Amino acid sequence: MECVELLKKLSNMRAVSGRENMAAGEIAELFRQYCDDVSIDAFYNVIGFKKGQGEKPGNVLVTAHYDEIGLIVTGIEDSGFLRFTAVGGVDAKVIGAMEVTVHGKEDLFGVIGVKPPHLIPPEDKNKGIKMEDMRIDIGYDGEKARELVSIGDMVSFNSPARELLNNRMAGKSMDNRSGVAVLIEILKELQKIKHDDNVYIVATVQEELGLIGAICATYNIKADLGIVIDVCHGDMPDAPSDEAFPLDKGAAVAIGPIISRKHARECIKLAKEENISYQIDPEAGDTGTEAAVLAVAREGIPVILLSIPSKYMHTTVEMISVSDVVATGRLAARYIAGRSKE
Amino acid sequence: MFNIINKLTHTFGPSGNEKKIADLIRDMLKGKVDEIKTDALGNLICIKKGSGKKIMLAAHMDEIGIIVSYIDEKGFLRFSNVGGINPFVILGQRVVFENGTVGVVWYEENIGDIKSIKLEKMYIDIAAKSQADAERLVSVGDMAVFESGTILQNGRIISKSMDDRIGCAILVQIALNQPRTENEIYYVFTAQEEVGLRGARTAAYGIMPDMALAVDVTTTGDTPECKPMSVRIGDGPAIKIKDRSVIAHPQIKDRLIKCAEEHNIPHQFEILVQGGTDAGSIHTTAGGIPSGGVAIPTRNVHNSAEIVDMKDVENAVKLIEAFIR
Numbered sequence: 001m002e003c004v005e006l007l008k009k010l011s012n013m014r015a016v017s018g019r020e021n022m023a024a025g026e027i028a029e030l031f032r033q034y035c036d037d038v039s040i041d042a043f044y045n046v047i048g049f050k051k052g053q054g055e056k057p058g059n060v061l062v063t064a065h066y067d068e069i070g071l072i073v074t075g076i077e078d079s080g081f082l083r084f085t086a087v088g089g090v091d092a093k094v095i096g097a098m099e100v101t102v103h104g105k106e107d108l109f110g111v112i113g114v115k116p117p118h119l120i121p122p123e124d125k126n127k128g129i130k131m132e133d134m135r136i137d138i139g140y141d142g143e144k145a146r147e148l149v150s151i152g153d154m155v156s157f158n159s160p161a162r163e164l165l166n167n168r169m170a171g172k173s174m175d176n177r178s179g180v181a182v183l184i185e186i187l188k189e190l191q192k193i194k195h196d197d198n199v200y201i202v203a204t205v206q207e208e209l210g211l212i213g214a215i216c217a218t219y220n221i222k223a224d225l226g227i228v229i230d231v232c233h234g235d236m237p238d239a240p241s242d243e244a245f246p247l248d249k250g251a252a253v254a255i256g257p258i259i260s261r262k263h264a265r266e267c268i269k270l271a272k273e274e275n276i277s278y279q280i281d282p283e284a285g286d287t288g289t290e291a292a293v294l295a296v297a298r299e300g301i302p303v304i305l306l307s308i309p310s311k312y313m314h315t316t317v318e319m320i321s322v323s324d325v326v327a328t329g330r331l332a333a334r335y336i337a338g339r340s341k342e
Numbered sequence: 343m344f345n346i347i348n349k350l351t352h353t354f355g356p357s358g359n360e361k362k363i364a365d366l367i368r369d370m371l372k373g374k375v376d377e378i379k380t381d382a383l384g385n386l387i388c389i390k391k392g393s394g395k396k397i398m399l400a401a402h403m404d405e406i407g408i409i410v411s412y413i414d415e416k417g418f419l420r421f422s423n424v425g426g427i428n429p430f431v432i433l434g435q436r437v438v439f440e441n442g443t444v445g446v447v448w449y450e451e452n453i454g455d456i457k458s459i460k461l462e463k464m465y466i467d468i469a470a471k472s473q474a475d476a477e478r479l480v481s482v483g484d485m486a487v488f489e490s491g492t493i494l495q496n497g498r499i500i501s502k503s504m505d506d507r508i509g510c511a512i513l514v515q516i517a518l519n520q521p522r523t524e525n526e527i528y529y530v531f532t533a534q535e536e537v538g539l540r541g542a543r544t545a546a547y548g549i550m551p552d553m554a555l556a557v558d559v560t561t562t563g564d565t566p567e568c569k570p571m572s573v574r575i576g577d578g579p580a581i582k583i584k585d586r587s588v589i590a591h592p593q594i595k596d597r598l599i600k601c602a603e604e605h606n607i608p609h610q611f612e613i614l615v616q617g618g619t620d621a622g623s624i625h626t627t628a629g630g631i632p633s634g635g636v637a638i639p640t641r642n643v644h645n646s647a648e649i650v651d652m653k654d655v656e657n658a659v660k661l662i663e664a665f666i667r
Contacts (some may be wrong), residue, residue: 017589018584018589018590018592019589019592041629041630042591042630042632043591043625043630043632045630072583072584072613074570074571074572074613075570075571075572076572083570085613085615087584087589132569132570150611151572151583151610151611151613152583152584152595152613209589212626215626215630216626216629216630217629219628219629219630220629
């Protein structure tokens with residue numbers, strides 16, 4: 001599947017954190033054609049295994065989370081309006097007037113209604129609105145709503161992925177389905193080149209709730225190298241330049257205390273040699289990504305973090321460049337195949 | 343059952359000091375389960391053997407409290423919190439130490455605006471006449487808990503430490519009922535939940551259960567002008583959907599709902615915006631343990647007068663018994 005089509009398909013899947021069972025099968029299906037074995041664990045981590053050809057193969061673990069931020073129904077009012085709260089880091093400022101799907105007994109179309117400007121008193125004109133004061137409107141009828149929706153049902157945003165000019169795409173879940181696309185790019189690349197090591201490609205769950213899926217996966221997989229694929233902030237107006245990275249310049253390769261210095265260096269060296277675009281991402285803290293989990297899992301897994309610059313993170317228009325996805329996949333695959341192991 | 347609850351709430355056991363409460367529960371369950379043990383963190387683990395699935399039921403036996411950090415030259419105690427303590431809530435409260443010493447919480451009256459009150463501007467007065475006098479009764483590092491009675495009124499309980507002695511009472515009651523099941527049941531009374539879900543983590547690792555339920559309290563949305571929440575006391579135990587520490591595993595959540603529907607047990611759903619529970623640390627242990635929770639709707643959580651409805655407690659017993667069958 002071409003990368004653009006793949007990204008569309010991935011971004012449009014629905015897998016709000018904690019309910020990844022909705023998409024686990026589809027992800028497994030995408031992995032299957034490139035893997036020797038595909039399994040789904042108790043928490044719906046999807047694990048693709050690709051056997052190495054070496055005599056004493058090492059084990060490489062590559063993770064990218066496939067959960068997405070969303071909402072959860074917390075109450076159903078007699079009028080039929082649904083109250084809700086966030087699952088993961090949803091910014092109340094950007095969700096007014098959004099179209100959503102309520103995953104009730106059946107999938108229901110809904111909108112997050114907002115008060116028209118005419119009805120807002122002048123003193124409130126410049127004020128934000130809190131999530132607890134917003135409602136989802138599914139066409140309000142309390143009786144019917146209660147029949148189809150339960151408290152605890154998940155809600156995802158409707159924002160089909162679209163192609164833009166200049167090889168760019170925007171969609172609701174580029175964080176981190178673009179990372180899952182990289183996983184598949186890696187698998188495709190590894191079909192073409194010999195690799196000594198066994199490779200575990202894992203699409204993880206519940207990252208947005210505290211890196212939960214990676215915690216579970218690293219217990220079960222003994223790896224001697226970890227590669228985490230996630231998104232970082234894309235360069236946009238007003239973004240601090242040291243925390244945002246331009247699109248189309250390749251993966252942001254993290255360097256920092258929890259990152260394996262040796263592997264990051266060698267990865268950068270390889271990128272230069274092979275002419276694969278990359279940029280450097282200085283990470284002073286724990287990165288906030290699954291790299292933080294891998295670094296301290298078991299006896300500690302040397303880890304590198306490759307990030308795809310994404311503009312407008314945690315909105316429904318997360319924008320990435322397709323060329324970054326391809327470059328990141330290529331860099332990771334080449335590194336896995338060519339890495340030195342002493 | 344109120345008798346059990348009353349004994350549990352009146353036994354000392356702030357986080358990290360669970361020995362007394364563990365001993366009480368051990369006595370209650372002696373001879374009713376196949377094995378009782380304590381692990382290094384102080385979790386009390388009571389096992390009913392079986393050949394089926396290993397099911398862990400966790401209720402934390404620690405309670406919130408305070409810890410003495412300094413004794414001044416006049417015999418007043420400075421203190422810090424053990425678990426989530428709101429300074430407004432403990433103002434004027436009585437606290438009691440393990441040795442029975444009672445103190446009263448008060449504050450430096452020159453703080454100006456009462457809104458700016460913090461624990462470091464507060465002290466405990468144990469009616470000591472001097473520093474030496476105070477040091478005879480308590481030491482730095484001693485913990486104290488709320489001093490308050492347990493009352494059954496109008497079918498509802500008003501008490502300190504419903505969080506989570508009510509969960510402990512439910513587990514004790516189930517163990518005493520000895521429900522028939524093929525499954526191996528681990529009644530785990532966990533330590534140090536209030537300071538970061540710590541006991542449950544090591545207990546789960548030691549047991550490696552196939553699934554787990556945390557039995558704890560939840561806040562409600564049924565008091566005047568409170569934040570909206572679809573949980574009310576008296577409307578049944580709440581099946582956990584989500585809190586800050588966990589999203590209930592879909593299979594566990596669905597099984598609880600099915601059990602409740604099949605047995606006509608009134609129930610509601612818990613989405614707790616603040617706070618976590620033992621399931622939060624259990625579910626990420628050892629490669630992942632599918633976990634969920636049953637919560638007792640409780641008003642005034644982390645207060646010396648928490649309120650629960652006995653019907654919810656009895657229905658929780660029924661629901662969990664159906665779940666483990």
